[in-house]
Amino acid sequence: MNRRNFLSWGSAGVVTLGTGVAVSLGAVVRFLMPSVFYEPPQTFKIGTPGDFAFGMPTFLVDEKIFVFRDREKGFSVASAVCTHLGCTVAHFQSDNRFHCPCHGSVFAPDGSVIHGPAPKPLQWFEVTLARDGQLRVDKDKVVPAGYRLMV
Amino acid sequence: MNLIRDIYQSIVRRDPLSTDKGKSELVFLNVWLHIHPAKVKKESLKFKHTFYLGFITFFLFVILVTTGIALMFYYRPYPPHAYQDMKDLQFVVFMGPFLRGMHRWAAHGMVVCVFLHMCRVFYTGSYKKPRQFNWVVGVFLLLLTLGLSFTGYLLPWDQLAFWAITVGTNIGSYAPLVGGKLREILLGGHTVGEAALLRFYVLHVAILPSFMILLTVVHFWRVRKDGGLSRPVWKLKPNKPEQLVTIGAPPQTAPLNAVAASTDKTYGLMEVVTGKPIFETITPDEEEDAVFSYPYAFFREAIALMVTVTGIMAISLFFRAPLEELANPAKTPNPAKAPWYFLGLQELVSHSALLGGVVAPTLMVLALLAIPYFDRNPSRRPSDRKWAIWLFTIFVVANLVLIVIGTFFRGPGWALVPPWVHVVAGAE
Ligand code: HEM
Numbered sequence: 001m002n003r004r005n006f007l008s009w010g011s012a013g014v015v016t017l018g019t020g021v022a023v024s025l026g027a028v029v030r031f032l033m034p035s036v037f038y039e040p041p042q043t044f045k046i047g048t049p050g051d052f053a054f055g056m057p058t059f060l061v062d063e064k065i066f067v068f069r070d071r072e073k074g075f076s077v078a079s080a081v082c083t084h085l086g087c088t089v090a091h092f093q094s095d096n097r098f099h100c101p102c103h104g105s106v107f108a109p110d111g112s113v114i115h116g117p118a119p120k121p122l123q124w125f126e127v128t129l130a131r132d133g134q135l136r137v138d139k140d141k142v143v144p145a146g147y148r149l150m151v
Numbered sequence: 152m153n154l155i156r157d158i159y160q161s162i163v164r165r166d167p168l169s170t171d172k173g174k175s176e177l178v179f180l181n182v183w184l185h186i187h188p189a190k191v192k193k194e195s196l197k198f199k200h201t202f203y204l205g206f207i208t209f210f211l212f213v214i215l216v217t218t219g220i221a222l223m224f225y226y227r228p229y230p231p232h233a234y235q236d237m238k239d240l241q242f243v244v245f246m247g248p249f250l251r252g253m254h255r256w257a258a259h260g261m262v263v264c265v266f267l268h269m270c271r272v273f274y275t276g277s278y279k280k281p282r283q284f285n286w287v288v289g290v291f292l293l294l295l296t297l298g299l300s301f302t303g304y305l306l307p308w309d310q311l312a313f314w315a316i317t318v319g320t321n322i323g324s325y326a327p328l329v330g331g332k333l334r335e336i337l338l339g340g341h342t343v344g345e346a347a348l349l350r351f352y353v354l355h356v357a358i359l360p361s362f363m364i365l366l367t368v369v370h371f372w373r374v375r376k377d378g379g380l381s382r383p384v385w386k387l388k389p390n391k392p393e394q395l396v397t398i399g400a401p402p403q404t405a406p407l408n409a410v411a412a413s414t415d416k417t418y419g420l421m422e423v424v425t426g427k428p429i430f431e432t433i434t435p436d437e438e439e440d441a442v443f444s445y446p447y448a449f450f451r452e453a454i455a456l457m458v459t460v461t462g463i464m465a466i467s468l469f470f471r472a473p474l475e476e477l478a479n480p481a482k483t484p485n486p487a488k489a490p491w492y493f494l495g496l497q498e499l500v501s502h503s504a505l506l507g508g509v510v511a512p513t514l515m516v517l518a519l520l521a522i523p524y525f526d527r528n529p530s531r532r533p534s535d536r537k538w539a540i541w542l543f544t545i546f547v548v549a550n551l552v553l554i555v556i557g558t559f560f561r562g563p564g565w566a567l568v569p570p571w572v573h574v575v576a577g578a579e
């Protein structure tokens with residue numbers, strides 16, 4: 001084998017090997033990304049409008065949301081997940097604010113940050129009325145803070 | 152009786168330990184012991200040089216592997232069984248609380264000791280040439296230790312576990328560009344759930360320990376190949392940095408077959424290849440300072456082992472590993488705290504998630520890795536390296552202060568509360 005042959009076969013070998021390694025690494029990363037998530041659905045029904053009281057928000061434990069029912073303005077749904085690092089915020093009746101137990105973020109009733117490390121306001125989710133008369137929340141659809149469903 | 156003697160001699164082939172030859176062969180012929188040299192410098196054995204912290208760290212790891220395997224017999228990494236199994240270990244399994252305690256306290260101890268070991272290596276300047284790379288290996292061992300603690304923390308599936316990991320993995324998602332995906336891969340989902348528990352389990356019992364063993368082997372091998380332990384600081388000659396003393400060894404460039412036989416010392420292949428005698432820092436007149444590893448080094452290591460094991464056993468007899476309520480994604484405990492060694496990080500994070508949770512720790516690790524390459528001062532004597540010592544001490548103290556604040560001065564809602572004030576949490 002002469003020098004020229006050696007170099008071309010050699011570089012072909014290196015390229016093949018490199019491609020093989022890169023493809024395998026990609027496959028490993030893809031393998032680790034689940035194709036199916038066995039997690040609760042992002043869209044779910046929470047009951048009929050009559051189930052909710054006026055005034056103070058109702059906290060739904062499993063869905064981690066606050067449901068507001070306002071006499072004039074209707075329904076709105078806020079996320080209970082702190083935008084800092086994901087702890088569940090609590091609504092304090094005393095000051096009508098959301099308090100995060102983890103690093104002390106405080107949110108106003110409209111979700112905006114009053115103080116603390118949270119970088120963004122609490123999220124608001126779209127709530128609609130399903131055909132069967134139940135309220136349906138879609139966590140994939142984030143809406144601006146003023147969003148209301150009039151029932 | 153001949154048969155028994157034959158069998159014994161087929162296993163133990165060395166000369167009797169009363170002879171120097173036997174003492175050397177004990178080390179040479181034994182796969183486990185031969186990571187040691189046959190002879191070690193007396194000064195290397197001095198407690199006040201190493202405090203045996205590296206050994207203690209290693210022995211704690213051995214305890215962790217043994218008790219961890221025992222726990223695996225009763226643990227299913229699936230919620231909510233995981234938590235039930237913890238309860239079983241706590242109340243039903245024979246010696247369960249003791250085993251769990253040993254595993255938990257040894258884990259805490261390992262974090263403490265690996266950190267102290269790093270401090271000892273720094274303050275004695277032992278990361279300097281030729282040991283720079285072993286320091287780097289050490290930094291990765293430190294990270295692996297923290298990684299094992301973090302993954303192990305989720306396994307009991309109690310409130311503490313769930314929220315510490317929720318917060319911890321969310322910190323990761325602040326990393327620019329890849330953060331969100333990284334968290335998804337780590338958790339196998341979008342929230343801490345059954346997929347996350349399984350992944351953390353695999354990391355905790357298979358992947359991270361394998362890397363730990365691998366790197367520990369490299370670490371030990373390097374200690375040996377870097378010429379054994381560094382000289383104790385008080386043995387350094389004044390105003391003369393430690394240097395290699397080559398006692399008539401052939402130059403490195405000499406071809407192997409052209410090495411002239413030395414008259415005053417014979418060299419093995421290894422010394423010819425490396426171009427320096429194995430006892431690189433010993434001059435012939437110092438050679439009498441060396442002692443046989445058996446029994447001097449082995450005896451001391453055995454004592455360190457026994458002190459470590461009995462210490463952890465004693466603690467586990469009197470203190471149980473904590474276990475809180477079953478993990479409840481809906482209810483965040485107040486205050487929700489990470490394990491103590493991450494509370495410094497949590498304190499930083501409470502000011503800014505990106506700066507405190509991603510930027511600061513990354514810079515810290517990079518700074519640690521860079522130390523041996525940036526500190527070009529060849530001297531290891533403390534009086535010559537005031538700056539380095541000051542900087543490192545500030546680093547250590549800053550870490551400790553943050554941890555103390557996070558542990559003792561943070562109450563519900565992460566509000567600043569001194570430890571002597573009692574707050575009734577969760578008013579609402
Ligand atoms: C799992 C963690 C670790 C284990 C089991 C371990 C074990 C050891 C042992 C047994 C020694 C021999 C001397 C002694 O006891 O001090 C040693 C030396 C050394 N270690 Fe570690 N170590 C670990 C982590 C680290 C870390 C975090 C660093 C630094 C960042 C480090 C850097 C070094 C260096 C540079 C030496 C040589 C010191 C000298 O020559 O005086 N190691 N290690």
Ligand code: FES
Nearest residue numbers: 082084085100103
């Ligand atoms: S998670 Fe809410 S303040 Fe940190």
